[in-house]
Each structure stands twice: as C-alpha cells, then as structure tokens.
Amino acid sequence: METRIAHIADGIYRISTVAEPYGISFNQFLIDDERPTLIHTGEHGSYENVRRAISEVLDPQRLANVVLLHWEGDENGGMDQFLADAPDAELVGSALSIQLNAHGFGVTERVRGFQDGETLDLGRHTLRFLETPHVHHWDSMMVFEESTQSLFPADLYLQPGDQPPVVTENLSEPMLEVYRAVGIFAHEDPVRAVVDRLEALDPAWVHAMHGGTLTREAVPAFNRALREHEFAYCGLLLGREVGAAAAA
Ligand SMILES: [Fe+2]
Numbered sequence: 001m002e003t004r005i006a007h008i009a010d011g012i013y014r015i016s017t018v019a020e021p022y023g024i025s026f027n028q029f030l031i032d033d034e035r036p037t038l039i040h041t042g043e044h045g046s047y048e049n050v051r052r053a054i055s056e057v058l059d060p061q062r063l064a065n066v067v068l069l070h071w072e073g074d075e076n077g078g079m080d081q082f083l084a085d086a087p088d089a090e091l092v093g094s095a096l097s098i099q100l101n102a103h104g105f106g107v108t109e110r111v112r113g114f115q116d117g118e119t120l121d122l123g124r125h126t127l128r129f130l131e132t133p134h135v136h137h138w139d140s141m142m143v144f145e146e147s148t149q150s151l152f153p154a155d156l157y158l159q160p161g162d163q164p165p166v167v168t169e170n171l172s173e174p175m176l177e178v179y180r181a182v183g184i185f186a187h188e189d190p191v192r193a194v195v196d197r198l199e200a201l202d203p204a205w206v207h208a209m210h211g212g213t214l215t216r217e218a219v220p221a222f223n224r225a226l227r228e229h230e231f232a233y234c235g236l237l238l239g240r241e242v243g244a245a246a247a248a
C-alpha cells in the first residue's frame with residue numbers, strides 16, 4: 001500500500017493511497033499556506049503514511065486546520081494524532097458535526113464549526129463552507145477554495161481504481177456502479193439539489209476524496225449522470241445484501 005503525494009494546483013497537494021479490499025483510493029489534501037491545512041485525515045491506521053507524505057512539503061507540526069467534511073473513519077479517523085502532533089491546529093467541521101459529533105465524542109477543545117457561506121482565511125487561500133446535508137451524511141459539508149476555484153466534495157464524484165492525480169476522462173458510469181453497490185446515499189434528491197449549487201459555482205478543480213481530481217471540463221458528464229440515473233441505496237451495503245438472511 002503505497003502513499004503518494006502530487007501537487008495539483010497552486011499549493012494544493014493530493015495525498016493518495018489505494019486501499020484493498022475497497023479498490024478505491026483514499027485521498028487527503030494538503031494546502032500549503034501561512035496556515036497550513038489538511039482536508040480529510042485518512043483512517044486512524046494511515047496516520048504515519050499521511051504524516052510522512054505531508055512532511056515532504058511542510059512540517060506537520062505547523063498544521064493550523066484539520067478539516068473533516070463529515071464524521072467518518074476515513075474523514076477524521078486520524079484527527080487525534082494530527083491534533084496531538086500540531087499544538088496550534090484546530091479541528092474544523094460543519095456546525096452540526098462539531099456540535100453533535102465532536103462535542104458528543106468529548107472533543108471540545110480546539111474545535112470550530114462553520115455554517116453555510118462562512119469563510120476561513122489561510123493566507124493566500126480562502127475556504128468557503130457549503131452545508132450539504134444528506135450528501136451523504138446528516139452533518140456533511142463541502143469546501144470551496146476561492147483562489148484556485150477548487151471544490152472539495154468528499155465522496156461525491158468518486159471514481160474507483162487507482163486514478164492519476166488529475167482525471168479528464170468520463171468515469172461517471174463506474175461512479176454510479178460503486179454508489180449502487182456500497183449504498184452511501186439514501187436518496188437522489190439531496191444530491192441533485194447540491195449538484196445544482198455546484199454547477200453554479202463552476203469549479204476549476206474538483207478534488208474527489210476517492211479517485212483523481214476532475215478538471216472543469218470533466219465535471220459536466222458526472223453531473224449529467226447524477227441527474228439522469230438512479231444511484232441511491234438499493235439494499236446493498238458494501239456489496240452485501242442487507243436483510244437477505246432474515247427474508248430467507
Ligand atoms: Fe464518507
């Protein structure tokens with residue numbers, strides 16, 4: 001399991017590891033700025049690999065923000081370790097995630113929740129927060145970085161396999177197949193409402209958490225697929241039929 005780091009756009013780096021048995025990459029994003037910021041930590045067990053990749057660019061102890069886009073193992077499983085290592089770092093999440101999850105799990109110091117439209121200045125880069133409930137969790141949000149017009153959409157725009165850092169290909173069909181097989185969205189409607197908002201934003205880069213970063217030209221095919229086809233939960237969780245034993 002090799003962890004690679006690649007520069008994508010003006011101080012934004014993608015750290016990527018393809019994890020078996022899932023057959024998808026797990027990516028974190030590092031923004032190199034006056035206040036260095038990590039978006040997604042990776043799972044608890046991937047801390048050393050992610051930290052090592054960050055240290056190729058900057059001292060991980062300088063991290064100022066550890067951003068989670070929803071409360072889940074691959075999003076913020078490494079937060080304790082990164083926050084312990086970087087004494088000035090704050091945990092950043094949606095207002096709901098911090099109120100409900102961070103506080104509920106006893107993480108009450110150095111935490112900050114953001115509501116829709118609020119911003120965070122990193123120096124040259126500025127993060128703007130979009131609350132996107134039910135895409136795919138109750139507490140989900142996305143981040144738009146204004147100077148590079150970069151969208152961090154978490155699990156939306158996923159592409160399976162070991163993708164290069166930048167993807168221009170239409171991989172929307174494999175995306176939909178993964179969504180149907182793993183069951184991460186309860187319904188299409190909240191996703192499609194967010195797709196409308198994202199289309200109006202017209203990001204230059206879409207930094208998928210699983211797969212490669214999509215260029216502006218690649219995004220419309222993915223949006224079309226999300227509008228025109230079903231991809232919500234259909235009884236499968238990570239490929240396993242739920243309730244099959246009880247029904248038999
Ligand atoms: Fe997720």
Ligand SMILES: [Fe+2]
Nearest residue numbers: 074154155209
């Ligand atoms: Fe994820």
